[in-house]
Structure formats: structure tokens, C-alpha cells
Amino acid sequence: KAGVTQTPRYLIKTRGQQVTLSCSPISGHRSVSWYQQTPGQGLQFLFEYFSETQRNKGNFPGRFSGRQFSNSRSEMNVSTLELGDSALYLCASSPLGGGGNTGELFFGEGSRLTVL
Amino acid sequence: GNSVTQMEGPVTLSEEAFLTINCTYTATGYPSLFWYVQYPGEGLQLLLKATKADDKGSNKGFEATYRKETTSFHLEKGSVQVSDSAVYFCALTYSGGYQKVTFGTGTKLQVIP
Numbered sequence: 001k002a003g004v005t006q007t008p009r010y011l012i013k014t015r016g017q018q019v020t021l022s023c024s025p026i027s028g029h030r031s032v033s034w035y036q037q038t039p040g041q042g043l044q045f046l047f048e049y050f051s052e053t054q055r056n057k058g059n060f061p062g063r064f065s066g067r068q069f070s071n072s073r074s075e076m077n078v079s080t081l082e083l084g085d086s087a088l089y090l091c092a093s094s095p096l097g098g099g100g101n102t103g104e105l106f107f108g109e110g111s112r113l114t115v116l
Numbered sequence: 117g118n119s120v121t122q123m124e125g126p127v128t129l130s131e132e133a134f135l136t137i138n139c140t141y142t143a144t145g146y147p148s149l150f151w152y153v154q155y156p157g158e159g160l161q162l163l164l165k166a167t168k169a170d171d172k173g174s175n176k177g178f179e180a181t182y183r184k185e186t187t188s189f190h191l192e193k194g195s196v197q198v199s200d201s202a203v204y205f206c207a208l209t210y211s212g213g214y215q216k217v218t219f220g221t222g223t224k225l226q227v228i229p
Contacts, residue, residue, distance in 0.1 A: 004159070033216070042221040043205065056216045090159055104150070105217060107159030 002027065004108035006091050012114045018079040021111045025072050025093030032074040033105065034066060037088040046089075049074055050096075078113075086115045118143040120206050122220035129196055129227050137191040137223045139180075139206035147208040149173075149182050149189040154203045154222070163191075163204070196227045 005024040013019050025032050033056075034046040045058035049068035066076040072093075078085055089112075092105035123138040141149065148167045152160040164173035169184035178193045189206060206220040 035219075043219040045216055045218075048216055058216075092160075104162055104165065105152075105160070107152075107161065109157070109159045 004091055004093050004106055006089075006108035006111050008111060009109065010112050010114075012116060013081050014116050015081055015083060017081050018077060019081060019113060020075055020077045021089055021091075021113075023074045023076075023091030023093075023108060025074070025091075026095075026106055029093035029095055029106070030072055031094045031096060032068055032072065033092045033094070034074070034076050035090045035092065036060075037090055037110070038086075043090075046076065081115045083115050086113060088112050118147070118208060118218045120208055120218055120220035122204075122206050122223050124223070125203075126224040126226055129225070131198055131227055131229050132195045133227075135191070135193040135196045135200075135225070137204055137206075137225070139189045139191065139220060141187050141189065141206070141208050143187075143208055143218075145210070146184070147210050149180070150207040150209075150217075151178070151180055151189070151191050152205040152207060152219075154205065156202070160205060196225070198227045198229055201225055201227045 007022045031050045033048040036044045047054055047066050048056040052068045063079045068074045088110040090107055090110045092107045094105050119142045121140050150165045151163040153163045154160045164175040166173040166182035169182050172181045180189050180191045203222045203224045205222045207217050209217040
């Protein structure tokens with residue numbers, strides 16, 4: 001079956017602009033998580049959504065936001081972009097077994113954002 | 117809070133060499149432990165996992181044993197190939213309930229012919 005799809009794969013923005021990234025999870029997966037990956041900070045958790053509700057959030061400023069739609073697709077938005085927001089943004093979906101998080105994540109290839 | 121500590125990279129090995137990437141964790145109770153691999157230009161993919169103490173996860177020649185007494189989950193492979201060059205991430209979470217996955221910083225492996 002199709003994997004996690006992220007769009008766009010690459011984008012370039014300037015400081016002060018905003019950006020929206022999209023993630024389509026594997027069919028049947030109801031949980032979507034977002035991560036920021038940079039060479040200096042590694043993988044940092046942004047937030048997780050399940051059934052359109054944010055159930056976990058990392059330590060990022062309010063400029064970073066997200067949402068999930070009824071079909072489980074998710075978007076994240078970064079407003080007032082800063083140079084330090086340049087990163088690979090990874091989306092991951094997960095199957096839920098036994099009513100909870102089994103921990104296994106399925107990642108997309110990421111959206112690489114460059115802020116000039 | 118929970119944390120995962122991995123050995124610093126990059127690790128450079130010759131083909132067919134033995135690989136160990138150390139991973140230790142800090143967590144309460146009994147988390148599930150994972151190794152993910154990220155090949156160049158790709159997202160992460162699950163390599164192997166172990167859900168309870170003394171379990172051994174294995175896949176593609178890689179192995180890791182869940183050691184509760186030493187809070188470790190070291191990744192090993194007996195004979196690496198050039199195609200194993202990638203970044204490896206150790207991670208933990210708790211099954212059941214709403215728990216986020218905690219990742220280590222990643223260890224880059226470069227295998228030279």
C-alpha cells in the first residue's frame with residue numbers, strides 16, 4: 001500500500017513569510033506526528049494528532065501549528081519564518097493497536113524548507 | 117523525562133567490519149525500544165524493535181538486545197556493507213496510551229569499500 005506522502009518536497013521561502021506543509025498518512029493510520037530535523041539539533045518532536053485532536057506537543061514557539069482533517073491528512077504551518085526554521089520536516093504516521101500507541105512510526109521522505 | 121543517548125558519530129568502517137552503535141536510555145518502567153535508519157535523501161524507516169527486557173530485535177543482519185539492567189539497546193552487525201551507510205537513530209516509547217516517541221541524536225555510519 002502507498003506510504004506516507006509529504007508535499008512539497010522542497011521549498012524556498014524568505015524571512016517573515018509563512019509556509020504550509022502537507023502530509024498524507026498510510027491508509028488506515030489515524031495518528032500523524034511531525035518532526036523537525038536539523039544537523040545541529042537532530043530530530044525534534046513538534047506535535048502529534050489523532051482523530052483531528054492534538055494530543056502531544058513539543059517545545060516549539062506558537063509560530064508552529066498544525067491540524068488534522070477527518071481523512072487523517074495533516075498540515076503544519078510555520079508563520080513569520082526565521083532563518084533557523086530551515087530544516088527537513090518529517091511527517092510520520094502510525095497504526096494504533098490495542099487502543100494505544102505501539103510506538104512504530106512510518107515516515108515520509110520529508111519537506112526540505114530553506115529560509116533565506 | 118525520558119531520554120536516549122547515542123554514541124557520537126560519524127563512524128567510519130571498512131566493508132565487512134563489525135559494527136556496534138551504543139544506545140542507552142533513561143526512562144521509568146518498561147518502554148519499547150527501536151532502531152530506525154535514515155538513508156541519504158530519505159525519511160526514517162524502522163529497522164528493528166524490542167518490547168520487553170531481554171528481547172532481541174533483528175533485521176537485515178542487524179541485532180539489538182533490550183538490556184534492562186544496563187538500560188541499553190546497542191545495535192550490532194557482524195559484517196557491514198557499503199549499502200549500510202546511513203544515519204541510525206535509537207528511540208523509545210511506551211505502548212498503549214498516548215505517548216510520543218523519544219529519539220536519540222542519530223549516529224552516522226559510513227562504510228568504505
